[in-house]
Amino acid sequence: MYKLADDNTPVKALRRLEIQTDKSHVFAEFILNKQHFALLYGSIVDEESIDELWTERPDNAEILPNPLDPEFIETPFQGKYVIMFKISPTKVRLDIYLSTKFDTTISRSLWQKYIKAGYVSVNNKVVTTPKFEVDETDEIALNLPEKEQADVDLPILYEDDDVIVVNKPSGLLTHAKGGLSDEPTVAEIIRPKTSFATDTDRPGIVHRLDRDTSGLLIIAKNPESAAHLQRQFAERTAKKTYIAITDGKPKLNAAKIDLPIGRNPSAPSTFRIDPNGKPAQTTYHVLAENDTQSLVELKPTTGRTHQLRVHLAHLNAPILGDRVYGKSSDCRMMLHAQKLEITLPSGERKVFEAAVPDEFKKFFPRGFIDV
Template structure:
């Protein structure tokens, strides 16, 4: 039996849901199904509410049976079966074109658009959906969504049009070491360790690791066990297997990985060699930055001044902890910010911070050391660094 928008409008009027002012164009999203060979179920939307019409001569007003048929189209449907308004008894069925029909209205509470999307697609975080909404990738009832806080219901037609992932297969990074367990690369300054969000459209270390790992392929950070700031260059290690991931991650979290950095700073640290033991906390006036904070997290850095020239010094840094921006904040505290630090100092052609050496256990019983050669910009300012075999 073919059911049209005209038919559905007539049914709604029979149940006193629609009136003479309503038109067939007020009905859309019509979907037909056959829960059983002997019946027909029509799902549709009217005035932003979802309805079901069951055409079934065998239902005989049995509520459980009627709901079983509706559940075949939507297993979590909840709402109300309309009573027959023409009967003095409590009945549900109405005759229509020689068949018994039943009308069910789906009831759904309004909720935020980002919350609904996160429930429908739990593999994608709510914050990611917020970014998709902001970028115009989500529309509601044919109109681009304006806000993640927009209230919607299950009856709204929500379309998701996500951008295609960029192909970075032609992008390369310098590989320092590769075996069955780990990959080690020399990250250039300016390259992100991993994407900051779903819509980050630039090549990252994680994109490169994706070709070599089986870990975290469903995320935006496959193989990543630690990170370097975008503007920091140098050694970064990735895991190729779940076992290596757990081993490496544990060492970084327990400060068992030994890291050595080289930096060029503005001025000369005093004293020339020392251990900085100053807790670090987030800066409330600039939440993306950090500052010395007696109530912050413990942070220790050992440093040694290697050379000084033209109000610049090159120093070796051995962080004992791994706080975000730790080296940059500690050196700023000494009034010798890292040269080119546009956040904690002054801009230059680059941030002169390089992750030079990493000592870590790559598999049980195997401790290895990886070195990333100093960038040419460092050698240009301090040529003697080129003659140092192992800083």
């Protein structure tokens, strides 16, 4: 009747048909020949009832005239009435469209990475530009990589309405490193529990541990808690204690290392002692030792990237298993975030503790009486 289709129109020209019904009306939305339409059909359909029947009617929905009598908007059909709408397309960026219309559990930043990696097609053509504009009439196809389905044990040591404290195992990333990550991360595991930074690949994360470092991480469950925790890390009122086994022995049993750290220009992903770098302080105390190794307690007062690893390597006692700043080894990097003292958003000051892993005790079976 509206001459939008005829007997020669192929079935595949109709897409995304969505139908809602109640006792007296049918509402349908669909794409036909790359144009967006909607219709109301029922025993009573008039201009006054449209807003009531279509509560989410967009501003760009234009009523098509009655093809039998242009002076009226409702068209009689099979004893009832029809009103037809043409919805003008609204262009939006591809990454925004995917993050709002497809899977809202995937952050916009991750959608951008998927697009740049060539996993998204628009109208049968691969698009690699996140700002490419699309609308609801475009055919969008996804060929996303399958994420590794690993059964990761992430022990939760404490949880309330504001924070989660976990004991991160060695080998698990805190968050994706900027590129696509097909492996589990702490951030993705806890994503359903937080409303902070959910449009990024670091939901809930306010501080981090290196992949091979185990131990305590505190996670924010909302933006207000994140600001509260981040302020304490920035102002150094959060107190952290680490346990490490060194490959070699520091000359002094206890000391404060006060050496600035900067990025290594010859290897930009690593750091080094640099007079022009940022201030970095670490207090250490040797708990036990053997002929070639030491069991060390470390208390950083600053939080520079790789700080403990760089400081101990400078003492010719790199952390055992540190493949970057020490020697290759068959064991994991023997660094563990054992204690965290911090004030919760509730105002309570708490000390959290993660038991030292058993692999540490194999090197120093008698060194953990007081640890």
